[in-house]
Amino acid sequence: QVETRNGGQGWIANWLVVLRTVQNQASRSAEPGDRPRPALPLYTGSNKLLDIETKPLPDGLLVSIAGEYPLNYSHFSLTNPRRLVIDFFNTTLELGWEGDFLPVNNELVSLVRVGQFTEDQARVVIDFNDLFSAGFSMSEDGKRLVVKLQPPTIKGKTIVIDPGHGSLQPGGWSDPGAVGPNGVYEKDIVLDIGLKVAELLTQEGAAVVLTRTGNTVLSLGERAQVANEINADLFVSIHANASTSPSLTGTATYYYAPWSTQLGTQRAAREKLARYVQQELVQELQRRDIGTLEENFSVLRNTSMPSILVETAFISNLEEERLLSQEAFRQKAAQAVVRGIIRFFAEP
Ligand SMILES: [Zn+2]
Known part of the structure; x- marks a missing residue:
């Protein structure tokens, strides 16, 4: 059962919540992060x-x-x-x-x-x-x-966008995520940003799948499975940060790729995705640059393709809760995420 954006209820037959797809099923490009193989032994003389x-x-x-x-x-x-x-x-x-x-x-x-x-x-x-x-x-x-x-293009890429939280819990309530000092719910803010990201990516010709468009019954592991099942090129989870210290502010982007696991083979790609999205977010939102961080989050650990988790700003901070409540700020955040994604596919 899903809750639609205008508050209505409905049933979906499949846990794979496909919002939009495009016809283009172009073959996948080389794994991002691959380097051109030198044709000759490296020349090291002057x-x-x-x-x-x-x-x-x-x-x-x-x-x-x-x-x-x-x-x-x-x-x-x-x-x-x-x-x-x-x-x-x-x-x-x-x-x-x-x-x-x-x-x-x-x-x-x-x-x-x-x-x-x-x-x-x-x-x-x-x-x-x-x-x-x-x-x-x-x-x-x-x-x-x-x-x-x-000019870069993301035509033919399949991208899964995961607005955080909003999971229906036993008893029928939905996980709101963090709640700001003025009562703003993280789940509502990140859903709106996620929908905006999906819209912009679709305009750029990508096939976009959202893990939720309202509340969802998916567990964290199942959110990752959405992307694995369709062999997506990228997975981006969107959140707002929270701290017990109300003065804490800023933007951070997480990836996970320990060398000791299979994910280590994607380390360069995952780090690059996090870095580009973080750079674009900081430039656009002008919040404190916390940087890219490595963390063992379920959705990052369980996705088989490059994935990141974005903490746009601190909903626990009065000023950033106010910003996150502004449509224009959320639109900027979405644009920055999309620019980072485009750079990931296009730039070395
Ligand atoms: Zn969150």
């Missing part, structure tokens, strides 16, 4: 960057970086401003052009910069106007790296 070229694409940009010898590199992305950093090790600059940047007249990319980061490390930084996806490919001889930059 190297030179000889050339950087850009080529516009209809919706993005190709950046082609040439070295004298096979390139040894790593990359990461940052926010505020959004940028992609590519480091080349044991490498100095010997470019055939003057200056330290390439102007790019592009909707997606604003600038490609290059510099000698340390004595033996060259750095290329690509600045973006918006969320991006980056695909890396290396020439056969390992001397030319091509980075394909395009």
